[in-house]
Amino acid sequence: MELLSARGISKYFRDTLTLADDRVSVTLADGETRAIVGENGAGKSTLARVIAGLVAQDWGEVLVRGRRVGRGSVREAEAAGIGFVPQVSLLAGSLSVAENIVLGREPRSMGLFLSKRKAYVETAMLVERFGFRLDPDAPVSSLTAAERRQADIARALARGGEILILDEPTSILSETESAGLFELLARLASAGKAILLITHRLSEALGVADTITVLRDGAVVAELRAGDADEATLSSLMARRGAGAASSRGAVPWRRPAGPPALELRDVPLARGARPVRLSVRSGEVLAVTALAGNGLGLLEDYASGMERPRGGEVLAGGVELSSIRREGLRARLMGYMPSDRERRGLCLPAAMRDNLLALRRREFPARDWIGRKRRDAAAREAAAPFGLEADPRQTASSLSGGNRQRLLLARELAGPRAFFVLAQPLQSLDRASQAEAAARIRDLAARGSAFLLLTSNVEEAIRLADRALALYRGEIAWEGPNEGAPTAALLIGAMTGAVLPKASPA
Amino acid sequence: MITKSWSALAERALPRIAALGAAIALAAAYAFFASSDPREALAAFFVGPFSSLYSFYSLLESSAPLLACALGACIAFRAGAFNLGGEGQASVGTLAAGLAGGALGGMAGLPPFVGTAVAILAAAAAGSALALLSAIAERRTGAQVMLTSFLLAQAATIAVDWAVGGPLRDPLSNLLAMPAIAPSLRLSLLAPPSPLNLAFPISLVLAVCAVFFTKGSRTGSEIRLLGKNPEFARAIGLSPRLGAWAMGLSGALAGVAGSFLVLGQAGRTIVGMTSGVGWNGLAVALIAGSDGLGALPAALFFAWLDSGSRQASILADLSPDAGSVLKAVALFLITAKLVGPDPRPRMGRGKSGSKAEAGS
Numbered sequence: 001m002e003l004l005s006a007r008g009i010s011k012y013f014r015d016t017l018t019l020a021d022d023r024v025s026v027t028l029a030d031g032e033t034r035a036i037v038g039e040n041g042a043g044k045s046t047l048a049r050v051i052a053g054l055v056a057q058d059w060g061e062v063l064v065r066g067r068r069v070g071r072g073s074v075r076e077a078e079a080a081g082i083g084f085v086p087q088v089s090l091l092a093g094s095l096s097v098a099e100n101i102v103l104g105r106e107p108r109s110m111g112l113f114l115s116k117r118k119a120y121v122e123t124a125m126l127v128e129r130f131g132f133r134l135d136p137d138a139p140v141s142s143l144t145a146a147e148r149r150q151a152d153i154a155r156a157l158a159r160g161g162e163i164l165i166l167d168e169p170t171s172i173l174s175e176t177e178s179a180g181l182f183e184l185l186a187r188l189a190s191a192g193k194a195i196l197l198i199t200h201r202l203s204e205a206l207g208v209a210d211t212i213t214v215l216r217d218g219a220v221v222a223e224l225r226a227g228d229a230d231e232a233t234l235s236s237l238m239a240r241r242g243a244g245a246a247s248s249r250g251a252v253p254w255r256r257p258a259g260p261p262a263l264e265l266r267d268v269p270l271a272r273g274a275r276p277v278r279l280s281v282r283s284g285e286v287l288a289v290t291a292l293a294g295n296g297l298g299l300l301e302d303y304a305s306g307m308e309r310p311r312g313g314e315v316l317a318g319g320v321e322l323s324s325i326r327r328e329g330l331r332a333r334l335m336g337y338m339p340s341d342r343e344r345r346g347l348c349l350p351a352a353m354r355d356n357l358l359a360l361r362r363r364e365f366p367a368r369d370w371i372g373r374k375r376r377d378a379a380a381r382e383a384a385a386p387f388g389l390e391a392d393p394r395q396t397a398s399s400l401s402g403g404n405r406q407r408l409l410l411a412r413e414l415a416g417p418r419a420f421f422v423l424a425q426p427l428q429s430l431d432r433a434s435q436a437e438a439a440a441r442i443r444d445l446a447a448r449g450s451a452f453l454l455l456t457s458n459v460e461e462a463i464r465l466a467d468r469a470l471a472l473y474r475g476e477i478a479w480e481g482p483n484e485g486a487p488t489a490a491l492l493i494g495a496m497t498g499a500v501l502p503k504a505s506p507a
Numbered sequence: 508m509i510t511k512s513w514s515a516l517a518e519r520a521l522p523r524i525a526a527l528g529a530a531i532a533l534a535a536a537y538a539f540f541a542s543s544d545p546r547e548a549l550a551a552f553f554v555g556p557f558s559s560l561y562s563f564y565s566l567l568e569s570s571a572p573l574l575a576c577a578l579g580a581c582i583a584f585r586a587g588a589f590n591l592g593g594e595g596q597a598s599v600g601t602l603a604a605g606l607a608g609g610a611l612g613g614m615a616g617l618p619p620f621v622g623t624a625v626a627i628l629a630a631a632a633a634g635s636a637l638a639l640l641s642a643i644a645e646r647r648t649g650a651q652v653m654l655t656s657f658l659l660a661q662a663a664t665i666a667v668d669w670a671v672g673g674p675l676r677d678p679l680s681n682l683l684a685m686p687a688i689a690p691s692l693r694l695s696l697l698a699p700p701s702p703l704n705l706a707f708p709i710s711l712v713l714a715v716c717a718v719f720f721t722k723g724s725r726t727g728s729e730i731r732l733l734g735k736n737p738e739f740a741r742a743i744g745l746s747p748r749l750g751a752w753a754m755g756l757s758g759a760l761a762g763v764a765g766s767f768l769v770l771g772q773a774g775r776t777i778v779g780m781t782s783g784v785g786w787n788g789l790a791v792a793l794i795a796g797s798d799g800l801g802a803l804p805a806a807l808f809f810a811w812l813d814s815g816s817r818q819a820s821i822l823a824d825l826s827p828d829a830g831s832v833l834k835a836v837a838l839f840l841i842t843a844k845l846v847g848p849d850p851r852p853r854m855g856r857g858k859s860g861s862k863a864e865a866g867s
Binding site for chain 2: 341
């Protein structure tokens with residue numbers, strides 16, 4: 001009988017209207033290490049959290065040695081032997097390692113006080129048995145990221161004991177630290193523990209796991225033995241259905257851009273210890289940068305838009321240091337910018353739709369609020385119409401639907417040609433027709449000489465819009481496409497997930 | 508359109524009026540129980556300030572510095588900054604006005620109103636400079652304005668008190684105070700013998716200017732946008748100095764309040780003469796919902812409570828602290844729940860990168 005068996009797990013998130021997991025089944029035997037791989041949003045983390053009892057599934061059941069575990073109950077999951085290591089460590093920094101490990105079920109002396117000695121002994125035994133490199137007495141705040149991860153695992157073992165679930169455990173670790181972690185996992189496996197490793201890094205899955213489950217759009221698309229798989233197969237399995245078809249891009253031809261560089265990043269580091277990034281976008285060119293969350297895309301956005309100054313290197317707009325350009329003129333005339341954080345940075349939710357839409361054209365209208373309201377409303381309607389945004393100019397941005405907020409941003413930022421655009425996921429939350437219109441608009445502006453830097457974790461979007469693509473992995477350029485020929489979805493996903501790829505031929 | 512804005516105004520004003528009514532009722536109850544002759548105490552408290560033109564004018568006079576401080580607090584609130592330093596900014600205002608007044612008093616041939624204006628502007632500059640320090644500290648180091656403005660103001664108040672009571676003290680006076688300012692430089696009395704002086708009409712003009720500035724100028728509307736969403740303001744390219752502008756103006760108005768105290772009834776800078784005008788101004792601004800026009804009735808209400816409790820303590824045996832208690836109650840009632848979805852200032856202005864970096 002399997003140690004752990006999750007059957008037909010389904011979870012629907014009402015807030016975001018997404019079916020995170022759709023009848024996913026997964027099993028785990030004693031001593032087995034299984035990796036769950038998939039793109040962002042494939043449903044990996046939700047599955048892990050359901051099994052750990054942190055999220056209550058809508059459908060399906062979790063069994064440990066044939067016995068049912070209560071839905072959405074961490075207590076029952078732990079009692080059944082399931083220990084969970086969350087992606088972000090939840091240890092209390094002011095307590096010692098031992099105190100953290102016994103937190104919530106503290107050994108008492110005389111039935112009343114926390115027995116630090118018992119806690120120490122329990123932790124020391126755990127450390128000894130599995131070869132952790134941890135001092136039980138050290139305060140957690142003094143630990144390095146890698147040691148903290150070890151303490152997380154020790155805590156999960158102490159609470160669960162049989163089954164260990166790790167959600168992206170290496171996301172904050174360096175390459176060598178990750179290697180150390182995997183050695184520890186191997187020791188745990190040989191001691192009979194069963195491990196479920198959630199990761200989007202294919203090399204990790206192939207290196208550590210016995211078996212691999214591939215999730216795509218919330219469903220299991222393949223189960224393989226690690227020995228039978230390689231990165232190329234996994235990448236293509238993870239790629240969304242239809243991504244291959246989209247890469248043909250229909251009638252839009254790929255072409256080599258001829259303009260001068262409009263936006264350049266020279267030797268800008270995007271992660272601690274990572275090789276600095278060099279990239280340039282030429283006028284008339286759409287460059288897509290793809291990366292999964294946590295791989296430097298957010299910082300790239302901050303630097304390229306001038307919202308933050310990079311810690312090293314320089315960002316040049318038309319050959320001029322970006323930070324030396326006056327913000328107001330930059331935004332009004334030179335740069336279109338659609339931030340990934342729409343709610344805080346992209347929109348002013350308590351302000352009227354009109355004021356959001358005309359935020360970059362303030363100088364065209366009288367400064368007095370009470371003069372020219374009709375003119376403003378008319379201008380807002382006129383600006384909104386080509387993007388299919390039908391809303392009262394006076395209603396607040398917070399009352400707009402997600403799709404309409406997106407249309408508002410498109411209408412404001414793609415109003416006309418600019419020297420360059422920085423767009424994060426520009427097609428997000430649009431229906432098919434609006435996506436097509438927005439894509440056409442971007443192509444049109446590029447043809448009129450604007451440069452586009454497109455930041456996305458959605459490979460389809462990159463392939464659909466871009467002339468050229470590159471992938472970031474751990475803050476470094478993992479793969480840079482040539483100027484000719486469309487990158488395939490599998491290739492990009494592979495690069496984003498750290499698969500080792502042949503060098504692209506220099507353009 | 509007009510009816511709509513009237514009903515919107517009523518919607519904003521009514522809960523405040525209700526809370527003020529509740530505060531008044533509490534005041535009555537307090538006077539009733541705390542005094543041996545409740546009838547006399549109540550009469551003195553509520554009617555006292557209006558019993559003679561003299562006391563009514565006194566009430567108006569004492570509302571002027573309060574209104575100036577409140578306007579300053581309103582502008583900072585609008586920009587999303589919690590300027591807790593009004594007291595200290597007013598305090599350095601009293602020092603600057605006293606110094607300027609002393610220096611100009613001896614100059615022959617200077618038209619009096621020019622001297623007065625220079626003294627007021629000097630106070631504004633001093634208050635503004637103190638507030639700007641906080642704004643600059645925030646831009647340079649990320650230190651929160653709410654903390655630095657408070658700490659700087661505390662330190663400044665102590666320094667001013669030391670200077671006024673020490674090296675700058677008038678050796679001929681029994682008061683811990685600087686020498687008296689030449690009468691020609693003081694704000695002219697409007698209705699002698701009452702203390703009502705030019706400060707009151709000036710504060711009214713400032714209130715109108717403040718409303719025009721926030722609602723009718725480009726900088727003002729940009730400041731409001733900054734207060735609503737600083738991240739958005741940065742992303743659409745508003746000047747990063749905008750917050751400093753608002754703080755500077757806020758401090759300047761507090762400084763002007765200090766000059767009103769010096770150039771008005773007192774005629775000299777006295778140790779501790781601000782006596783809470785900055786904090787009361789903050790309370791008035793909160794009651795007014797950061798609205799310049801609302802600040803006028805709120806300031807008058809506070810001045811009334813002050814003067815009523817003073818009258819009641821003289822004419823009946825009510826404690827002079829009654830006014831402070833009632834001001835606190837009014838502030839509590841209004842800010843606790845009734846302040847609607849106005850732009851209330853945020854506690855901090857966290858810098859944060861894009862959300863894209865967070866979790867998968």
